[in-house]
Amino acid sequence: xxxxxxxxxxxxEQSPLALADAHSLETVRLSAGYGERPAIRDVNLTFRPGQIxxxxxxxxxxxxxxxxxxxxxxxxxxxxxxxxxxxxxxxxVYAPGVDPxxxxxxxGMVFQRPNPFPTLSIFDNVAAGLRLNGIxxxxxxxxxxxxxxDRVVLWDEVKDKLRQPGTALSGGQQQxxxxxxxxxxxxxxxxxxxxxxxxxxxxxxxxxxxxxxxxRDYTVVIVTHNMQQAARVSDVTAFMLAGLDNAGVVVEVxxxxxxxxxxxxxxxxxxxxxxxx
Amino acid sequence: MMTETTVxxxxxxxxxxxxxxxxxxxxxxRGDAVWAILxxxxxxxxxxxxxxxxxxxxxxxxxxxxxxxxxxxxxxxxDPVGGHFGALPFLYGTVVSSVLALLIGGPVALGSAIAxxxxxxxxxxxxxxxxxxxxxxxxxxxxxxxxxxxxxxxLRSAVExxxxxALGFLPLFSGPAYGVGTLAGGLILAIMILPTIAxxxxxxxxxxPNDQREAMLALGATHWEMVWGAVVPYARTGILGGFIxxxxxxxxxxxxxxxxxxxxxxxxxxxxxxxYTLASVIANEFTEATSDLHLAALVEIGLVLxxxxxxxxxxxxxxxxxxxxxGGSAAAGPGRxx
Amino acid sequence: xxxxxxxxxxxxxxxxxLLGLCLAALGAAVAVLLAVLGYVIVQGAGGLNxxxxxxxxxxxxxxxxxxxxxxVGTLILVGIAVVVGLPVGIxxxxxxxxxxxxxxxxxxxxxxxxxxxxxxxxxxxFAYALLVVPLKSFSAFAGGFALGVIMLPVVTRTTEESVRxxxxxxxxxxxxxxxxxxKVIARIALPTALSGIVTxxxxxxxxxxxxxxxxxxxxxxxxxxxxSLRQPIAALPLQIFVYAISPYDDWHRQAWAGSLVxxxxxxxxxxxxxxxxxxxxxxx
Numbered sequence: 001x002x003x004x005x006x007x008x009x010x011x012x013e014q015s016p017l018a019l020a021d022a023h024s025l026e027t028v029r030l031s032a033g034y035g036e037r038p039a040i041r042d043v044n045l046t047f048r049p050g051q052i053x054x055x056x057x058x059x060x061x062x063x064x065x066x067x068x069x070x071x072x073x074x075x076x077x078x079x080x081x082x083x084x085x086x087x088x089x090x091x092x093v094y095a096p097g098v099d100p101x102x103x104x105x106x107x108g109m110v111f112q113r114p115n116p117f118p119t120l121s122i123f124d125n126v127a128a129g130l131r132l133n134g135i136x137x138x139x140x141x142x143x144x145x146x147x148x149x150d151r152v153v154l155w156d157e158v159k160d161k162l163r164q165p166g167t168a169l170s171g172g173q174q175q176x177x178x179x180x181x182x183x184x185x186x187x188x189x190x191x192x193x194x195x196x197x198x199x200x201x202x203x204x205x206x207x208x209x210x211x212x213x214x215x216r217d218y219t220v221v222i223v224t225h226n227m228q229q230a231a232r233v234s235d236v237t238a239f240m241l242a243g244l245d246n247a248g249v250v251v252e253v254x255x256x257x258x259x260x261x262x263x264x265x266x267x268x269x270x271x272x273x274x275x276x277x
Numbered sequence: 278m279m280t281e282t283t284v285x286x287x288x289x290x291x292x293x294x295x296x297x298x299x300x301x302x303x304x305x306x307r308g309d310a311v312w313a314i315l316x317x318x319x320x321x322x323x324x325x326x327x328x329x330x331x332x333x334x335x336x337x338x339x340x341x342x343x344x345x346x347x348x349x350x351x352x353x354x355x356d357p358v359g360g361h362f363g364a365l366p367f368l369y370g371t372v373v374s375s376v377l378a379l380l381i382g383g384p385v386a387l388g389s390a391i392a393x394x395x396x397x398x399x400x401x402x403x404x405x406x407x408x409x410x411x412x413x414x415x416x417x418x419x420x421x422x423x424x425x426x427x428x429x430x431x432l433r434s435a436v437e438x439x440x441x442x443a444l445g446f447l448p449l450f451s452g453p454a455y456g457v458g459t460l461a462g463g464l465i466l467a468i469m470i471l472p473t474i475a476x477x478x479x480x481x482x483x484x485x486p487n488d489q490r491e492a493m494l495a496l497g498a499t500h501w502e503m504v505w506g507a508v509v510p511y512a513r514t515g516i517l518g519g520f521i522x523x524x525x526x527x528x529x530x531x532x533x534x535x536x537x538x539x540x541x542x543x544x545x546x547x548x549x550x551x552x553y554t555l556a557s558v559i560a561n562e563f564t565e566a567t568s569d570l571h572l573a574a575l576v577e578i579g580l581v582l583x584x585x586x587x588x589x590x591x592x593x594x595x596x597x598x599x600x601x602x603x604g605g606s607a608a609a610g611p612g613r614x615x
Numbered sequence: 616x617x618x619x620x621x622x623x624x625x626x627x628x629x630x631x632x633l634l635g636l637c638l639a640a641l642g643a644a645v646a647v648l649l650a651v652l653g654y655v656i657v658q659g660a661g662g663l664n665x666x667x668x669x670x671x672x673x674x675x676x677x678x679x680x681x682x683x684x685x686x687v688g689t690l691i692l693v694g695i696a697v698v699v700g701l702p703v704g705i706x707x708x709x710x711x712x713x714x715x716x717x718x719x720x721x722x723x724x725x726x727x728x729x730x731x732x733x734x735x736x737x738x739x740x741f742a743y744a745l746l747v748v749p750l751k752s753f754s755a756f757a758g759g760f761a762l763g764v765i766m767l768p769v770v771t772r773t774t775e776e777s778v779r780x781x782x783x784x785x786x787x788x789x790x791x792x793x794x795x796x797x798k799v800i801a802r803i804a805l806p807t808a809l810s811g812i813v814t815x816x817x818x819x820x821x822x823x824x825x826x827x828x829x830x831x832x833x834x835x836x837x838x839x840x841x842x843s844l845r846q847p848i849a850a851l852p853l854q855i856f857v858y859a860i861s862p863y864d865d866w867h868r869q870a871w872a873g874s875l876v877x878x879x880x881x882x883x884x885x886x887x888x889x890x891x892x893x894x895x896x897x898x899x
Contacts, residue, residue, distance in 0.1 A: 073791060078716060101304040105793030106296070115784040119806040129792040130295070132802055134302045140289040147289075178788070185299060185792060186292035305795020312797035313714070319706030320723045323771065326764065327726055333744040334737070388640025396638060405641065407889065412648050414885045416825025418852045419874045422859045423651050426658075426867070468647055475644065499622060499630035522732070529734025531828035532856060556736050556828065563743075563832045579740040583733060590732030594725065 022049035023089050023188035023219050025070065030084035031247070032062075032069050034077065038247035039065040043084075045238055045250060047189070052211060052220040054234035054256065056227055058271070061240040062248025063223040067191045070221070071107040072100040088188070105133065108187035112194040114174035116166030116181070122158050125166040125177055129185035148180040152210055172203025176210065183214075190214065192222045196229065208233045227272055231260050239268045331583075338577035340570055349577060355542045355558070357567050362574035364581060366542035370459070370552035371582070374534060375527035377463030377548070378470055383520055386471045390478035390516075395504050406479065413472035421536030424465045429456035429537055432464075437549055452547040455539070460548040462538035466530055470523035477522060477597070481515025482508055518596035525590040529582065531556040555582040652878070659875025662868040668876075672838050672854070678865045682873050684840045688755070688849040689824060689877075692834060695759020695844070696823050700766035701816055707767075708774025708812075713800055715775070724775075730768040738764050739829030747833060755841065755848035758834025762826060766819040773815025777808040814888050821884035825877060827852035851877050 025047040033039045040062035047053045055063045068074040070086055072093060085092040093103045116125045126145045130137060137144055145162075149155040154176045161168070166177060175195060182190060192211070196204040211233055214220060224230050230237050237260070238253035252265045263269045290298070335342075345352065345362060352363015393406055433456030444450045485508045493507035509516065531554075539551020540561060555578050566572040666681055673680030707727070711720055742761035747753055781804045789799040805812075827850075830836075835847035836857065851873055858870035 071791060073787065076787075076790060099304045099306075101793050101795055102300060103793075104791055105299045109791035111784060111788065111791075113784055115782070115788040117785060117788070117803060117807075119803075119809075128789075129794075130299075132789065132792065132794045132798055133299060135295075135298050137290055137295075143289045144295075181788075181792070186295040188296070299793065303795070305797055308795055308797040312800065316706045316710035317714070319703045320710040320719070322703050323707055323723055323727055323730070323767065326767070327730060329745070330733075330738070330741045333741055337740075337744045337748075385640045385643055388637040389644045392637040392641035396634060397641070405645070408648055409641070409644050411882070411885065412644065414821060414825075414881055415651060416827070416852055416877055416881060418825070418827045418856050418859070419655060419878055420651065422855060422870055422874055423654055425859055427650070427654055468651075471644055471647075497622075499626055501630040501633045502626070505633070525732045529732070529736070531734065531736045532852075536856070536860060556734060559736055559740070560828055560831055563740075564835070576740055576744070579737050583737045586732060586734050586737075587729055591725075591729050593732075594728045598725075 024048055024087075025189050025219055025221070026087040027066075027070070028085040028087060030066070030069055030082070030086060032065055032074055032080070032082045032084075033247070034081075035079040038245055040069070040240075041243065041245075041247035041249050043240075043248075043250055045253060047219050047221050048236070049219040050215060051235035052215045052222060052233055053236040053238065054230035055221065055223045055238045055240060056225070056230045056271075057240035057248065058242075059225060060246075060248075061242045063225075063240055064193050066240070066248070067109075067193055067221060067223055070189075071109055071191060072103045073109065075100065105129075105185060106187060107189045107191060108182035108185065110175070110178050110182055110190070110192045110195050112197050114171060114178050114198070116169075116174050116177050118165060118167045120166055121163045122166050122169070122177060123162040126180050126184050129181060133185075144184060148184040149177075151183055151214075152176040152180045153206070154180060170203070172199050172206060175199060175203070175207060179207075179210065179214075187218065189219045189221065192220070194223055194225060197225070204229070227260075231256060239263075239265075239271060241267060241271075334576060334580045334583065338573050338580050341573035341577040344570065345574075349574075350581065353544065357562070357571045357574075360568070360570060362570070362577075364555070364578055366544050367553055367555040367558050367578060368581070369544050370462075370538070370542075371528060371554040371556070371585075373459060374462040374466055374538065374552065374554060375524055377459065378466030378527045379520060379524055381463060382467030382471045383474055383523065385467070386474035386519075386523070387478055387516065389471070389475045390482055391504055391509070393475070393479045394482035395500075395508065406476070409475050410472050412468065413476075417469070417530060417532040418536075420465055420469060420533035424461060424533055424537035425457075428464060429461050432456045432458075432461055436460075441549075448546040449548050452545070452549050454549040455551070457537050457539045457551060458547075458549050459538065459545075459552045462534045462552060462554070463548070465533045465537055466527045469530060469533060470526045473526055474519045474523040477519030478512070478516045481512035481519065484515070485511045514596055514599060518593050521589060521593035521596065525586055525593055528589060529556060529586045531560050535560050555579075555585075655871065655874050655878050658868070658871035659873075662872030663875055667869065667872050671840060672849075675863070680869075682849075682851060682854050682869065682876070684837065685849040685851045685854040685873065686876060688834070688837070688841070689851040689880075691755060691842075691848060692759045692762055692830070692850055693820055693824055695756060696762035696766055697816070697820065699760050699763025700819070701763075701770055704767045704770030704819075705774045705812060705816075707771040709778055709800065709805070711771065711775040712778035713804075715779075724772075727768040727771045731772075734828075735761075735765055735826050736828035736831075739831060739833055742829065742833045750845065752845060753833060753835035753847040754845045755834055756844040758830045758848065758850065759844075761829035761833050762823040765823050765826060765829065769819040769822065770815055773818065774808075774812050777811025777815065778804055780811065781807045810891065814891060817884050817888045821881050821888070824884070825852055825881050827856050 027043050027045050030043040031041045043066055055066065057063055065074060069082055074080050074082060082094065086094060088106065117128060120128060123145055126148050127141055146155060149158060154173060157173060169177060196207050208229065211220060222234065234256045237256045239251045239259065240248045241251045242248050252259065252263060252268045259268065260272055263272065341362060349362065349364050350368065351365055353365045354361045354363045355366060389409060393402055397405055433454055437454035440450045441454065489507045489511055490503055493503040498506060534554050535557040538554065538557060540553050540557060541551040542553040559575050559579055563575050566575060666679060668681060669683050670681035671684045707723065711724055714720060739761050742757045746757035746760060785803055785807060786799050789803045830850050830853050834850055836853045837847045837849040841848045855870045855873040855877065858866035
């Protein structure tokens with residue numbers, strides 16, 4: 001029985017893709033875990049440019065581990081292990097000889113709790129990705145910072161307090177600052193790990209609006225435990241579930257409209273109608 | 278609206294250019310290695326330092342070690358002029374003064390800790406704890422000065438005569454009372470180790486979960502019975518660690534003890550008698566050592582002191598680590614910030 | 616008839632008595648603190664004058680003179696100690712916090728903890744053997760070195776604690792931007808941990824400023840001004856000690872005055888550090 005609100009959803013828009021550089025991301029039999037404990041198993045997903053892909057599932061199903069494998073952040077944890085491939089424009093980021101630092105510069109990430117650098121000003125936070133990587137754009141730096149802040153619709157709110165510490169903003173503003181910080185290094189893919197989980201509804205809606213704007217220029221992947229958010233914001237949805245060995249697997253993936261109105265798998269239907277999770 | 282992804286505005290780098298620059302910029306491989314070596318080197322430096330300390334002390338004391346062997350530790354005679362060096366009086370003095378300090382200071386410290394964790398209102402706890410910890414900030418030589426001019430006269434004029442009158446039949450309180458002596462040394466050390474024991478014990482007591490307290494009260498215990506019957510036993514490992522840490526401090530204390538203990542290498546049963554500790558003899562005689570053998574003997578005393586202090590401290594640290602790992606917050610390291 | 620709900624009187628008495636004893640113990644501790652500080656302030660104020668703060672010691676028997684060179688000497692020795700102990704201590708602390716899981720780290724941590732309990736006079740012997748014997752002279756450098764060794768483990772542990780406190784989310788944010796690991800530590804973690812590191816350093820400085828024993832045969836003391844690192848140098852605690860055990864009243868008075876200055880210095884550092892920590896906590 002599908003809740004009426006989801007039945008009102010319109011089919012996904014065809015995004016006007018006029019981009020010259022579009023970057024696709026694909027995981028091939030991606031498995032990962034911590035020491036003896038598996039977290040995800042055999043994940044095969046494709047994330048396409050110009051659209052937002054949402055990954056939903058109950059807590060513990062491995063959603064966060066999955067996207068942390070994409071930008072090679074997972075391996076920073078001691079005892080972490082990864083198997084399989086993650087193809088960015090066809091090239092495996094886990095190929096031997098590939099420097100994870102370079103991978104992370106091409107893939108941006110926004111975290112669940114806003115984490116601006118407390119010792120840096122708002123301006124310096126946005127510029128951090130460039131500066132800390134040794135890039136000095138010289139006179140165009142203010143322009144770049146302006147553009148990033150403008151993109152996340154934060155410019156008007158902070159233009160008079162650029163020198164104040166990054167933590168001097170509200171939660172929603174801080175999160176948009178973190179998105180601006182990620183955008184300032186011109187990533188090809190943007191990963192968001194439950195970006196609005198710690199924010200109030202108003203801030204959440206603002207960020208969802210922002211994401212709809214951003215998908216036109218980036219390949220966007222969002223992990224969310226909030227089904228309604230996935231339904232509101234994404235074009236493609238993947239549903240994950242922890243299997244018997246506690247490793248998360250992808251149960252079903254498809255156009256959001258279809259997943260929420262006519263799922264193929266019984267487990268998907270049970271999840272979205274709220275029978276568990 | 279078409280977004281500009283390939284064409285940069287005049288003067289402003291395009292995303293393509295930014296990505297290219299990021300791809301070219303150093304990934305820090307070398308920086309990572311340099312950094313790891315630098316800080317790792319510092320860490321190894323600590324190990325090397327300890328090695329160096331032990332080695333140098335053994336080397337410098339070797340003439341004495343060779344000459345006296347094990348007899349050094351049990352020898353009773355310390356006679357630099359005659360060339361006889363036995364460390365027993367100093368061992369005795371160190372142990373007695375430290376144990377005395379524990380016996381006097383330990384209960385007071387534990388009582389203070391109980392008061393701080395169970396009795397004083399929360400608002401006052403920080404202030405009073407800070408005051409107790411301030412005792413640790415006063416330099417040893419200032420305690421010694423206070424000991425010479427305030428404590429020792431007090432002992433000589435009032436306390437020791439009273440003790441002799443009341444308990445003079447015990448060998449502990451026999452003999453002439455000059456004020457300076459074992460009792461003065463023990464008392465001053467007690468004051469100096471009190472903050473250490475109190476702070477560690479207080480942390481251990483505060484870490485006891487409240488349900489332990491509530492369970493005891495539910496059985497109909499009085500406040501004291503709850504504290505002594507449930508809280509203190511639960512925290513006993515931490516408290517023990519604090520006591521041993523305090524003992525370690527007492528063993529190594531030099532200046533305050535030197536100034537009030539009388540500095541006579543004689544083994545006596547009376548608390549009124551002067552005494553001499555391992556640290557004090559080094560402090561007093563080192564710069565005026567009469568021969569190379571004398572010097573080596575003093576360094577050997579330092580070695581003995583080092584050994585004793587390290588063993589006691591290691592024991593204390595092991596105990597405290599055990600509680601830390603078990604989840605209690607009874608940290609005895611610096612900078613607790615409490 | 617006694618109701619079953621009342622507590623036997625002897626238990627009540629014991630309760631009040633023993634709890635009262637605990638409070639009395641706390642009171643005794645605070646009373647001793649006030650007694651010591653009180654004497655230092657009262658006795659020290661009597662000898663504290665401009666003369667004292669600006670003059671060097673007079674020969675035995677002459678009255679007057681001061682401890683100016685000792686005060687400056689202490690500052691110099693502390694300065695050397697900071698140069699010797701701070702960089703290595705901070706480096707080791709960073710190592711323990713950032714690479715802290717291996718066996719080497721556990722050993723270093725334990726050794727550092729044990730090192731804090733090594734008697735300071737033993738470290739003085741070490742500095743003597745290392746620096747005084749080969750150079751055939753007591754020196755300010757040897758004294759400062761000894762103090763630096765004493766500072767080292769304290770700084771290491773407080774630095775480790777401060778760096779550990781930096782939230783993982785900050786490091787992850789920097790890593791996700793593609794910042795190399797060493798820069799994450801140097802440009803993000805360290806600046807965030809800076810106030811804690813400084814606090815720990817001040818704590819260590821306060822501790823060594825009052826040390827006397829290791830200086831007895833390294834810095835040795837000096838009646839005159841000394842600016843050379845390779846010559847003996849006066850130090851406040853040393854001077855206090857020498858004067859305190861002397862038979863001259865005038866020197867006793869100066870010992871109290873010197874104690875006042877020393878205690879003032881140490882307390883200033885200790886309390887100042889606490890205030891900084893408190894403001895950190897509540898100021899965000």
